[in-house]
Amino acid sequence: MALVTARASRYGHPVDAPRSVRGLVPWILTLVALGLGLLSLLSAHESAIGPYGLIQALPLGYFASLVILAAAFIMTWMNHEIRYSQFAAQVVVLVVLLHGAPGFIESEPRFHEAWTHAGFTGYIMQTGHVLPHTDARFNWPSFFTGAAMLARAGGLPNVIVLLRWWPVFLNLLYLPPLFILAKHILRDEKKAMLVVWIFPLANWVGQDYFSPQSVAYLLYLVFVCLVLGPFAANREAFFPQWLRALLPPWKRRQQQQEELDTLPEDQRNTRLEVMILLAILLGLSLAMATGHQITPYFAFTAVAGLAILGRTKLVAWPAVMFLVATGWVCYGAQAFWSGHFNQLFGGIGNLGGNVSANLAKRLRGSPAHYQILDVRLFMFVLILALALAGFFLGRKTGANRRAAVVLALAPLLSLGGQAYGGEAGLRVFLFCLPGALCLAALALTTVAGRLRAIAVALLIALLIPCFLLARWGNELFEMVPAGEVSGMRALYAMAPPGSRFLAINPQVPWQFMDIDQHKLITSKLDSSSFVFGNTVANVAARLNGPQGGYLVITETEVAYARESYGLGNWAQTVERRFAASPLFQRVYQNPTIVIYKYIGGTEHAQPGSPNQHVGRSIHARPGSRKQHGGRPIHARPGSRK
């Protein structure tokens, strides 16, 4: 080797030429993965999405691109030098390929809730007012007001243009604070890089759409970075801080100096710096408290746990955090809790009921849906098992395991507080991830040499298909077909202000415009009589108002009922009843949406159905998603407007 180097120098080549060429290989692989992945995504078809979700529409080239990218990452990560630029490029490509896949394939931005949030933001953009009585979420409006302010100043026509790439953008923003957090906990940059790489693969929860929680999670990560970075402590657990005040001053100073000496250089602060960082913490706490219902409580439990276990100097901050969050609930969210006191506080202490709402009641549906839920549970268990192994195996690594355990376990406490519409379980997993992945990284890096690379490669090979199933498995009813959007636009154009809209479940892209003009009614399939009861009469009763009402049946509603509730023939049965009823008239249809207008009267008042002349109904036909040229159907002469 010395001979080669000497020859290279003699002939004027750079002495480390072979190393430079070797260093280029991960770059080349990353670019190949990006090119192949994008080409594959652009060649995929929306119509191929099936009961297992997006994975059925993904070409083989896409999977090959992820394998190539994983190989490039392992080469970079196993190198003895730390190559940040290479690593950053690989992580960006990973996030674009994993979290941007629907953005390339689907014709409209995905997820109905995101459309609702866009409508609310648009309302604030135009009026400068909020609608606290319209929806519980709007009582925590700072995310919506912030987005509205930025969109208005940026000249956006509406925020729907942001929906498609929002998850990619947010997932990219999560990674720098996660890296700092992992570095603070693990005290090792290579291990922190591993945490950052695994996070996009493990984050199947899907809370990164255009929503308050997507930004609140980012603020939470920055918050925890500050708590464990500049405000880190290395105290004995359970040391009562108030006892310190009883000590003589010289003893207190000595103790403080001892604590300071155990901290790394970069975690010591000047007085001005402390004030600035505390101001940032306060800003983050206020933004979380006014922006999202449960994130501030996750932050509260995390900082309280860290303070109790002596991992942060911010022993009073849990009280500040709690007061800020609860203060906003009392003052800013009054419109919500004054009418829903039991909903807000009824779950406190009801651990069994909350777990049941979050776990047992979600485990149902078609066989494919069951399998997707199994994959989600498997990922949950796998990461927690790795975290547990990391806790024991990482004893001698010098990592701040106690802090990681607090971050991984503190979110579980929220299950004792609120069921949160059955979604608290998802949030718990999301908030567990930073701590759990730090411990998992400890487990993976206890083995040395090539075994370490093999362990990481095996985990990535396992996580890629699991992620694609768990994250995009519900795509059949979480996507928004273009026909449904055009149908809803037609509905908003024809419906008079004050009229009522009713959907049989929440999978409808509505409220993205004229959010204050109509009253919306959503039914839950498990609590209504849609399936077995007198459906038509019930719907008629709920739509009976001075301005009339409309019933919306969409392809994704039908898919949701079939996949999530196992109601196979439900769509046909229900729609046949409406088509036959004299109380309803079909006023719009395209292959993905049918809209009925409530025209009043009684079920036996008219001899025939006004829908007899109208053709087919909607039954989630495969391959029908591209044909969305709908048409309004004009009311027959003599029928009531």
Next chain:
Amino acid sequence: MHGQDPESNRRLECQVIGVAAVLLAVGGILVIGLSAPWQIRFPIVAAASLFGPAIPALRLFTRRTLIECLVYGVGMNIALLMLVSLGLVMAGSWYPTISIMVLLLISLAAGARLTMVSATM
């Protein structure tokens, strides 16, 4: 940026952050003032608001590392956008464009100050 002594690294980082803050703030003010189409205007205004006052200010007043300034700064800027806009809505005076312009002016001032300070480091 690497391979030099820590102080010159820090000076260079300060200059880059200061110049970036100034350029983004000036760009944001210009595209708003000229009523540029949203395809140009929104990315510049959003980038300027995310980079905003907090990143140059953190670099100016603290000794945190570059990545820490970026992370805490982005977090603070987002929080600032949320809280300022909430304040506007609650006060019943919805002037979003003017508020963003004020934030950009503060960012411009912080960036200019950081650039000047880093030149004399």
